[in-house]
Amino acid sequence: MADTLREIERKYEAGNHAGGASLPDLSRVAGVASVTDEGTHKLDAVYYDTADRRLAAAGITLRRRTGGSDEGWHLKLPVAPNVRDEIRAPLSPDVPRALAALVRARVRQAALVPLVRIRSRREVSRLLDARGTLLAEASADKVRADRLGDGGRSARWTEFEVELGSGTDPAFLDTVEECLLEEGLSPSDAPSKLARALQETGDGKKAEKPGKKGHRGPATAGDHVLAYVRQQADALLVYDTAVRRDAEDSVHQMRVATRRLRSAFRTYRDVLDRKVTDPLGVELKWLAEELGADRDREVIAARLQEDLAALPDALVLGPVRARLRIYAAGRVRGSRKRVLALLDGERYLALLDALDALLADPPLRKAAALPAPEVLAGAVLHDYERLAGRVEHALATGRGPRRDTALHDARKAAKRARYAAEAAVPALGKPAKRFTSRMKKVQTLLGDHQDSVMTRTALRTLAAEAHAAGESTFTLGLLYGREERRAAWDETELPLVWRKASRKRYRAKLRA
DSSP, rough: OOEEEEEEEEEEEEETTTTTSSSSOOOOOOOOOOOEEEEEEEEEEEEHHHHHTTTHHTTTEEEESSSSSSSSSEEOOOOEEEEEEEEEEEESSOOOHHHHHHHHHHTTTTTOOOEEEEEEEEEEOOOOOOOEEEEEEEEEEEEEEEHHHHHHOOOEEEEEEEEEEEOOOOTTHHHHHHHHHHOOOOEESSHHHHHHHHHHTTTOOOOOOOTTTTTTOBBHHHHHHHHHHHHHHHHHHHHHHHHHTTTTTTTHHHHHHHHHHHHHHHHTTTTBBHHHHHHHHHHHHHHHHHHHTTTTHHHHHEEEEEEEEEEEEGGGOOSSHHHHHHHHHHSOOTHHHHHHHTSSSSHHHHHHHHHHHHHHHHHHGGGGGSHHHHHHHHHHHHHHHHHHHHHHHHSSSSHHHHHHHHHHHHHHHHHHHHHHHHHHHHHHHHHHHHHHHHHHHHHHHHHHHHHHHHHHHHHHHHHHHHHHHHHHOHHHHHHHHHHHHHHHHHHHHHHHHHHHTOOHHHHHHHHH
């Protein structure tokens, strides 16, 4: 696979622009010292998607383009409004495997087929500062789009693009836009050429995601719960691509999306039928466990390395740093290869199909038709009561392994209560948002305690290995003592944090 580029650009239409298909004079834009004419380029691109336009629905484009300086395959992934990551691969007859893999979770078993051919006659200018540094590239495109199949409809238009140069402050685009608006151009309604081509050569309708026909703003309990489930299902797909690209923290975030989905199914079982959601919950739990095979070791290694760095050199005896590096590197052999195989596996893809099926034909129960505040507040408070029971049990248990287990159970309940309130925020507003924040504080404290429990277990193993090798275990024992003190502090702090989080007025406001 070739380069990945961050593309920041804005598109415009002619509007009342007197110059027709030509770029206006941009030499007067503040900060621009010169404008160079880069000539005219003929570009010919064929865009690929599934027959039901799954990529287009997600704002993703996949094209094979000839002409210009960057001919080849381009996969564009949305990052933010007017911002996309463009992943390039060399020119070849078929869709490159590397690019197809990045969209497999969306495409699944469907074929990628050519949908639209777009030919452009592009006039390019480069905006340079006084040092000759590229600020932005501006272009005027005369476009012809031909729908492949579906009657072969065609469309023509002229559009203008301004793409930010590498390292240029994005605010520069605002400065250029002022000039373009003064010249009579107007921002384009279409996020991409493909989006406009599909609309103008097809039925005139924008692509919809599967399962969203007739979707309206949330009103009932069922509307709100389904909106949250859809949001997390979409997040799962976004992080799937990020994991395949080996983006930082992507595996963890993908696990969080699976947990939120599973939590929603369990919390809102009066809204969605458990006969459908329970099997999905089992699969989501499996996915989270598979993705998290190395997560505990990563957390422990980072914690130990941070603690070790805080110690004076005089207290670091023996090859402790080397032993920790070995521990940190001791992930499951071939773990990335294993994760990629997991994401390409039939079981995972079947889970995604099942989530789509649920959203397309939701298994709603009677409570789904009731007003959202009534149902969602009740479900959140039910999870709170569950958490309260576990916290009280943990606090009543003597210190030691039994309390550690009880606190870990309370942590899982705190996470569920937090996610329950998080899903209810659109319906319940600020009370649910504040409740979410307070449950997060409880979860964070209990999470730190559980990390300490796992770290001490790892330290005992490391000390045994060091002792067997004839190494000093002094420093490892010192780290163990620090972890004991951290855990004791967490246990002392819990009653105070819990009292603040469980005040009756917070719960009353949820009911109100």
